[in-house]
Amino acid sequence: MALVEAEGLTRRYARRIGLRRVETTVVDDVSFTLERGETLGLLGESGSGKSTLARMVLGLTEPDKGSVRVDGIAITSVTIQGLRRRMQPVFQDPAAALDPRMRVFDLVTEPLVIHRRSLPGDASRQTLRRTAAELLRSVGMDESALARYPHEFSGGQKQRINIARALALQPEILVLDEPVSALDVSVAAQVVNLLRQLQKERKLTYLFISHSVPLVRYLATRIAVLERGRLVEMGEAESLCHAPQSAYTQRLIADTPHL
Numbered sequence: 204m205a206l207v208e209a210e211g212l213t214r215r216y217a218r219r220i221g222l223r224r225v226e227t228t229v230v231d232d233v234s235f236t237l238e239r240g241e242t243l244g245l246l247g248e249s250g251s252g253k254s255t256l257a258r259m260v261l262g263l264t265e266p267d268k269g270s271v272r273v274d275g276i277a278i279t280s281v282t283i284q285g286l287r288r289r290m291q292p293v294f295q296d297p298a299a300a301l302d303p304r305m306r307v308f309d310l311v312t313e314p315l316v317i318h319r320r321s322l323p324g325d326a327s328r329q330t331l332r333r334t335a336a337e338l339l340r341s342v343g344m345d346e347s348a349l350a351r352y353p354h355e356f357s358g359g360q361k362q363r364i365n366i367a368r369a370l371a372l373q374p375e376i377l378v379l380d381e382p383v384s385a386l387d388v389s390v391a392a393q394v395v396n397l398l399r400q401l402q403k404e405r406k407l408t409y410l411f412i413s414h415s416v417p418l419v420r421y422l423a424t425r426i427a428v429l430e431r432g433r434l435v436e437m438g439e440a441e442s443l444c445h446a447p448q449s450a451y452t453q454r455l456i457a458d459t460p461h462l
């Protein structure tokens with residue numbers, strides 16, 4: 204059984220065009236699986252529905268049609284709490300995801316405090332401090348950061364803090380929605396390599412969303428391509444990049460500057 208099975212995911216939004224109210228299908232009947240330990244890259248232009256799809260996979264947006272199963276368990280209002288521990292998001296804007304009034308220690312340990320009733324072991328200050336220090340080290344930061352506030356860090360460091368926070372509950376799956384798109388190229392490369400290293404160490408499964416062909420090609424085992432809400436192509440990363448089948452994918456690849 205695949206770790207994640209998305210079936211027929213569909214989401215519509217109403218938009219106002221002048222006086223008219225128009226329903227648009229922003230994600231249209233999308234099915235895919237995520238196999239244990241793989242990275243599925245999700246490619247598509249701005250507005251193609253990538254984030255909407257990611258939010259449905261995370262159980263943050265309810266689909267109009269279709270379902271998501273994690274390890275065979277369908278996401279419902281009853282199962283979501285338990286499944287959230289196993290599947291965590293990292294979003295594009297590293298600052299927006301961090302409450303500026305909270306210290307890094309509280310940001311990183313908040314998921315543990317929220318879920319403490321269902322977690323093994325104690326949630327004493329001491330245990331939390333040790334766990335927080337380990338989490339920071341695992342994302343390449345020093346534990347001295349724990350007493351500081353988000354604004355004291357660069358964009359790349361903020362995203363590392365977000366990743367540490369996402370790892371706090373030892374999830375199996377990370378849904379990464381353009382996690383390095385807001386970062387400078389060299390910083391982005393470091394964070395991408397951190398993600399690779401973490402995946403290896405922790406046997407993580409990634410849904411990695413990006414509009415960048417080279418980035419997705421570098422990270423993904425398989426690639427799925429979304430065009431205006433529809434999945435137009437899905438396949439093994441290298442063969443898809445060498446011989447794209449759909450005209451849309453061909454154009455995405457042709458438009459990519461050689462880096």
Ligand SMILES: Nc1ncnc2c1ncn2[C@@H]1O[C@H](COP(=O)(O)OP(=O)(O)OP(=O)(O)O)[C@@H](O)[C@H]1O
Nearest residue numbers: 216217229247248249250251252253254255256414
């Ligand atoms: N909450 C919402 N209400 C109304 N429309 C929405 C909502 N969320 C998304 N949309 C619309 O759905 C479409 C897809 O948006 P989405 O954010 O999923 O695209 P995306 O592929 O992630 O784009 P980007 O690359 O810019 O992040 C857009 O036209 C957007 O305006």
Ligand SMILES: [Mg+2]
Nearest residue numbers: 253254255380
């Ligand atoms: Mg998006």
